[in-house]
Amino acid sequence: MKMLINVPETVVADALRGMAAAYPDLTVDVENRVIVRGDAPVAGQVALVSGGGSGHEPLHGGFVGPGMLSAACPGEVFTSPVPDQMARAAAAVDSGAGVLFVVKNYTGDVLNFDMAAELAEDEGIQVAKVLVNDDVAVTDSLYTAGRRGTGATLFVEKIAGAAAAEGQPLERVEAIGRQVNENSRSFGVALSACTTPAKGTPTFDLPVGELELGIGIHGEPGRERRAMMTSGEIADFAVNAILEDLPPRNPVLVLVNGMGATPLLELFGFNAEVQRVLSERGVAVARTLVGNYVTSLDMAGASVTLCQVDEELLRLWDAPVKTPALRWGM
Amino acid sequence: MLDADFFRRWMAATAVSVDREAEHLTALDSPIGDADHGSNLQRGFRAVTAALEKEAPGTPGAVLTLAGRQLISTVGGASGPLYGTLLRRTGKALGDAPEVGAEQLAEALRSGVDGVMALGGAAPGDKTMIDALVPAVDALADGFAAARTAAEEGAVATIPLQARKGRASYLGARSIGHQDPGATSSALLIAALEEAAEG
Numbered sequence: 286m287k288m289l290i291n292v293p294e295t296v297v298a299d300a301l302r303g304m305a306a307a308y309p310d311l312t313v314d315v316e317n318r319v320i321v322r323g324d325a326p327v328a329g330q331v332a333l334v335s336g337g338g339s340g341h342e343p344l345h346g347g348f349v350g351p352g353m354l355s356a357a358c359p360g361e362v363f364t365s366p367v368p369d370q371m372a373r374a375a376a377a378v379d380s381g382a383g384v385l386f387v388v389k390n391y392t393g394d395v396l397n398f399d400m401a402a403e404l405a406e407d408e409g410i411q412v413a414k415v416l417v418n419d420d421v422a423v424t425d426s427l428y429t430a431g432r433r434g435t436g437a438t439l440f441v442e443k444i445a446g447a448a449a450a451e452g453q454p455l456e457r458v459e460a461i462g463r464q465v466n467e468n469s470r471s472f473g474v475a476l477s478a479c480t481t482p483a484k485g486t487p488t489f490d491l492p493v494g495e496l497e498l499g500i501g502i503h504g505e506p507g508r509e510r511r512a513m514m515t516s517g518e519i520a521d522f523a524v525n526a527i528l529e530d531l532p533p534r535n536p537v538l539v540l541v542n543g544m545g546a547t548p549l550l551e552l553f554g555f556n557a558e559v560q561r562v563l564s565e566r567g568v569a570v571a572r573t574l575v576g577n578y579v580t581s582l583d584m585a586g587a588s589v590t591l592c593q594v595d596e597e598l599l600r601l602w603d604a605p606v607k608t609p610a611l612r613w614g615m
Numbered sequence: 616m617l618d619a620d621f622f623r624r625w626m627a628a629t630a631v632s633v634d635r636e637a638e639h640l641t642a643l644d645s646p647i648g649d650a651d652h653g654s655n656l657q658r659g660f661r662a663v664t665a666a667l668e669k670e671a672p673g674t675p676g677a678v679l680t681l682a683g684r685q686l687i688s689t690v691g692g693a694s695g696p697l698y699g700t701l702l703r704r705t706g707k708a709l710g711d712a713p714e715v716g717a718e719q720l721a722e723a724l725r726s727g728v729d730g731v732m733a734l735g736g737a738a739p740g741d742k743t744m745i746d747a748l749v750p751a752v753d754a755l756a757d758g759f760a761a762a763r764t765a766a767e768e769g770a771v772a773t774i775p776l777q778a779r780k781g782r783a784s785y786l787g788a789r790s791i792g793h794q795d796p797g798a799t800s801s802a803l804l805i806a807a808l809e810e811a812a813e814g
Contacts, residue, residue: 361658365691392693393692400696506646
C-alpha cells in the first residue's frame with residue numbers, strides 16, 4: 286500500500302503541523318495534540334470540545350472555529366485521545382461559562398472523556414457531556430456497547446456550537462446538543478475496506494463485486510455483506526433503515542457523507558437518489574450537505590444522516606460558522 | 616514476599632512480551648476491531664518502562680499506581696483507561712506496604728479487576744479482557760503458573776463467544792470465531808508475573 290506519509294509513527298503529528306500552516310486562525314499544539322480556535326477563550330461563551338481517533342478528517346479538527354467547536358483533540362489513528370489532551374483543551378477554552386464535551390459513543394471515547402471530565406472538574410471547570418449515538422445499523426444495544434456515534438456528530442457540533450456562540454448557558458447548550466442527537470439517525474455502507482498506516486493492509490477483505498452494509502467509521506466490517514448494488518438501491522436501503530427507526534414529522538437536514546475515497550461525482554449522484562427516496566416517502570428536506578466530513582481514511586463508501594429539525598434547530602444550523610471544513614455566513 | 620523490585624520486573628516483563636506479541640495482537644484486532652491493539656499497548660508499556668526508570672517508586676503499590684497512570688495518559692482507546700484502572704486500583708489496594716504477600720497481591724488484583732468491570736460494564740462471557748483476568752485471579756491462590764494457564768485458557772475460550780462490549784460488539788454474530796485481543800493481552804500481563812518471580 287502506497288501512502289503519502291513518512292513513517293506511521295508520525296502521521297498525526299505531521300498532519301497537525303500541516304494543518305497549523307494552512308489555518309493560522311487556529312492554535313495547533315502539535316506536542317500535546319490539541320487544536321484550539323485562535324481567539325479562545327471567548328468571554329461569556331460556553332466552549333465546545335470534541336475529539337476522537339484521527340483518520341476521520343475533517344472531523345474533528347476541521348470543525349474548530351467560530352460557531353462550532355472551541356477545541357478538538359485528535360488521538361492516534363482510530364484510537365480515542367487520552368484524558369490529558371481533553372483536560373488540557375478544556376482548560377485552554379473555558380471562559381468560566383463551562384465546557385461541553387461532544388463524545389461519540391465508542392467505549393474508548395466515553396471512558397477517556399469521563400476521566401477528562403473528572404480532571405477538568407478538579408480544576409474548577411464546569412463540564413457537561415453530549416453522547417452521540419445515531420447509527421441505526423446497531424440494532425440491539427443489549428448485546429452491544431450501544432449505537433455508534435457517526436455522522437450526527439457534525440449536526441451536534443454545528444447546532445450546539447451555534448447555541449454557544451449566541452451566549453446560551455451550558456445547560457441549554459447541552460440540552461440542544463442532546464435534542465439534535467435524539468433527532469438524528471445514520472446508516473453507512475462500504476465499497477472497500479480502509480488501510481491504517483500502522484497496519485499497512487486493508488482492515489478487512491471486501492471482494493470486488495460486494496459491499497458491506499451498516500458500517501461504522503473505524504474500518505470495522507458492517508453487519509451484512511451483499512452483492513454490489515446500484516446507487517439507487519443503496520439509497521433505498523439506507524434511507525429506509527433510517528426512517529424505520531425515526532419517522533420524521535418535521536423537515537430534515539440531510540448529510541450525504543463520503544468515507545474518504547468516494548469522489549463527489551458519485552456522492553452527488555448518490556444524493557440525488559437519497560433525495561428521491563425521501564420525496565417518495567413524503568419527507569421534506571430543509572437543507573442538504575454533500576461531501577467528505579466524517580471519513581474513514583481511504584475507505585470507499587458513504588453514509589446518510591438525517592436530522593429532524595424544528596424552527597430553532599434550523600435557525601441554529603443556518604447561523605454563521607467559520608471553520609476549515611464548514612464555513613458560511615461569515 | 617514481593618517487593619517493589621518484583622513489581623518493576625513484572626511491568627518490564629509485560630513490556631517485553633507486549634513488544635514481542637504486538638503484531639499478533641494487532642492481527643487479532645483486525646477482523647473484529649480496528650487493528651491497533653498491539654501498537655497501542657506497545658506505546659503504553661514503553662511509557663511505563665520509561666516512567667519507572669525515571670521515578671523509581673519504592674513500594675509495590677507505587678509501582679503499579681504509576682504504571683496505571685502512564686497507561687491512561689498514553690494509550691487512548693478503551694484499553695488505556697481499562698488497563699490503567701486495573702493497575703491503579705491494584706496498586707491502591709496494595710497501599711504503601713514495602714513488601715506484600717502472594718495472598719495480598721491476589722486480593723488487590725481482584726479489586727483491580729472489579730474496577731475494570733465497573734468501568735467497562737463488562738461481565739465474564741462478554742468476550743473481553745475480563746474473560747482472561749477473572750479465571751487468572753481465581754487461580755492465583757495456586758501460584759503464578761496456575762494463573763498463567765487459567766488466563767491463557769480464558770483467552771482461547773473467547774473464540775466461540777459473541778462480543779457484547781467494545782468495538783467488536785458492533786459486528787454481532789460476525790464476532791464469533793475470533794479470539795479477543797484484550798483477553799489475549801491480559802494473558803500476557805498475567806504470564807509476566809511468573810517471569811517476574813523467576814527474577
